[in-house]
Amino acid sequence: MSRNGKRPRYGITRAQIAAAQRQWRRGDHIGACAACGIEPAVDLRDVRERAGREVAAxxxxxxxxxxxxxxxxxxLGQRPYPARTDSYLRWPALSLAGYGDNALHLAAWPEQGPLLGxxxxxxxxxxxxxxxxxxxxxxTWDARHAAGLLALCGGHTRLPFFAADGRRLAPAELEGAGPESLTERVVRLFAEAQYARAWEAAGADVELGEGIPESYLRVLPTLAPAGPVAIANARRAAARAGVPAAWIRAYGRxxxxxxxxPHDRPRVRVLAGAYLRDEPAVELAxxxxSWLxxxxxxxxxxxxxxxxHxxxxxxxxxTMERAADAGPPDMPAPATVRVRCEGVWHELAHRGGxxxxxxxxxxxAREAALLAFGGPPPAGCPAAQLAWRGARIRLPRxxxxxxxxxxxxxxxxxADTLEAMLDAGLDPNCRDGDDRTVLHLLPCxxxxxxxxxLLPRLLAAGVNPNALDRDGLTPLxxxxxxxxxxxLIAALRAATAT
Structure with missing residues (x-):
């Protein structure tokens, strides 16, 4: 969790969003992709040859x-919280649009995926x-449909629990009619563990299969907390497929x-075992x-x-007033840390790298030498300084x-976060859980x-180009x-050789 009490949406910054938006609005789609780390690996000539002119168009x-x-x-919003470097993308690919047997989809860059989490x-x-x-x-990606994000959240003229200007509504302001109030009531009932009543309020009956306890309803909010939105999507999917029902797997059920x-009261059935294939239904995505x-x-x-965004x-x-720098919060500058040392409180600060x-x-340096020769672990300020640089000593929280x-x-x-931290004087000589330094992560x-x-700045700050990670790999x-x-490989090779 970040130090401001929120989990930031790691992986895209305000500066990156602004750069990509500038390129996209100028019609430079390749530049917009490059600004946010997406390789547009779609060859329209190949699409035309494989799928025909109509699909290519x-x-x-x-x-x-x-x-x-x-x-x-x-x-990035589809991955679990908190963000982890080994679960950066939760799914093998995100499907954007289907065209017969093929689809436009987003996947992790294949070479980097396994090695860089x-x-x-x-x-x-x-x-x-x-x-x-x-x-x-x-x-979630098409400019022509982005305004529809409000409906995906159960909203019509405003987002449930919020005013149209972004203000969070007080409980007394949530009473009333309309789709927002319905969603708000369903969410409140789920939060109060009144799951059957929540589905009833959403407009559906719930039936539990044999051997499935009522406590199973506790997991349904992770699948369909919106209630009305999920039911509406199921109706549309079933109508498109020409079948009377829809289904999805959920936690072994x-x-x-x-x-x-259109005029029926829907039913939500939780079944054990395999899907009942003798009853036609369409599988839901x-x-x-799920909530946006x-x-x-x-x-x-x-x-x-x-x-x-x-x-x-x-x-x-x-109706919310637009800020010039809208986007996820930037990482705050390193703060001074107090450490108990030699019976008194000392302050540690990142200055000049x-x-x-x-x-x-x-x-x-003296404590590091003693530790290397088997001496006792240091305490106080030297312990914190050595732990920051990778020593197996407890680091202050x-x-x-x-x-x-x-x-x-x-x-x-x-990249702009790392640069801002260096400008603020941060010491970049630290390691992650895989013992990787910032030099190991440069390809990201x-x-x-x-x-x-940034490579020359990191080398000047003393980051070791020959450091080994947990797998025995150097940054090169x-x-x-x-x-x-x-x-980048050539620059790292040169740094390693000097």
Whole structure:
């Protein structure tokens, strides 16, 4: 968790969003993709040869209206919290639009994925979908449909629990009629553990299969907390498929929605075992029965309205005053940390690329030498300084949180965050849980060129180009194995040789 009490949406910053938006509005779609770490690996000539002119024209039209930074924002929202470098992308691919047997989809950059934990970089592709791919709504990437994000959250004229200007409504202001009030009532009932009443309020009956306890209803809010939105999506999917029911797997069970006629009261059935194949039904996508991640984050307080992507904020809060720097909060500058040392409180601070303490510089070096020769672990300021640089000594909590947030953001591609921290005097000589330094994570940085620009600063700050991570790989070895740009590999090779 970040030090401001919220979990930031690691992987895209306000500056990256602004850069991508500028490029996209100028019609430079390739530049917009590059600004937010998406490789547009779609060859329209190949699409035409494989799928025909009509499909190629449809793909070209969709690509012309695709907003890369909006897509990346929602792709990042599909992963679990808190963000981890080994679960950066929860799904093998996100399916944007289908065209027969093929689909336009977003996947982790293949070479970097296994080595760099899912990576900060994505590839936009056309072709057959990988298994277990997750369909996402067109509203989450298509400029023509982005205004529909409000309806995906159960809203009509405002977002449930919020005013149209972004103000969170007081409980007394939530009474009334309309789709927002219905969603608000359903959410409140779920929060109060009145699950059957919540589904009843949403307009559906619930039936539990044999052997399934009523406590199972506790997990349904993670699938369909919207209630009315999930039912509406199930009705549309069933009508498109020409079948009377819809279903989705949920935590080892099958949740089946039937009686989906326009004038019927729907039924939600929770079934054990395999899906009943003798009863025709269409399989629902996860996005059909789940909240938009932005709405979940707003309800929980993880994000504030001003922290949203500008296009998301415009859709969810149509009358909110627009800030020039809208987007996720930037990482705050390193703060001074108090440490108990020699019976008194000392202050540690990041200054000029070093974690400084009120001791002579040789004090930490002396303790490091003693530790290397089997001496007792140091305490106080020297212990914190050595732990920050990778020694297996307990690091004060504030420094642990700072290090964790920094390394997560760097692994997710936030080059401007790393640069801002260096400008603020941060000591970059720290390691993540895999013993990787910021040099190991350089291939993740977005946009291209940021890694080469920051490499000299990191070397000047003393980051070791020959440091080994948990797998025994140096930054150069990891860059070579993860498909990094040739220029970065050459620069790392030169740094290693000196």
């Amino acid at each position: 449809a793909v070209e039209d969709d690509l012309a209206h695709l907003v890369p930074d909006l897509l990346r924002w929602h792709a 899912g990576t900060a970089r994505f590839a936009l592709r056309f072709g057959p979908l990988p298994d277990r791919s997750l369909p996402i709504a067109r509203e 099958v949740v089946r929605l039937d009686r989906l006629g 996860y996005s059909d029965v 991640p932005d709405f979940r984050d707003l309800l929980s307080g993880r994000l504030e309205p001003g922290d949203l 500008p296009m998301v904020a415009a859709a969810l809060f149509p 070093t974690l400084t303490a009120p001791h002579p510089p040789e004090a930490a 504030a420094l642990r949180e700072l290090r964790g947030e920094l390394m997560l953001r760097v692994a997710a591609g936030e 940085l977005i946009p291209d060129g940021a890694a080469l620009r 070895m990891l860059a070579e194995r993860s498909g990094a740009r040739p220029e």
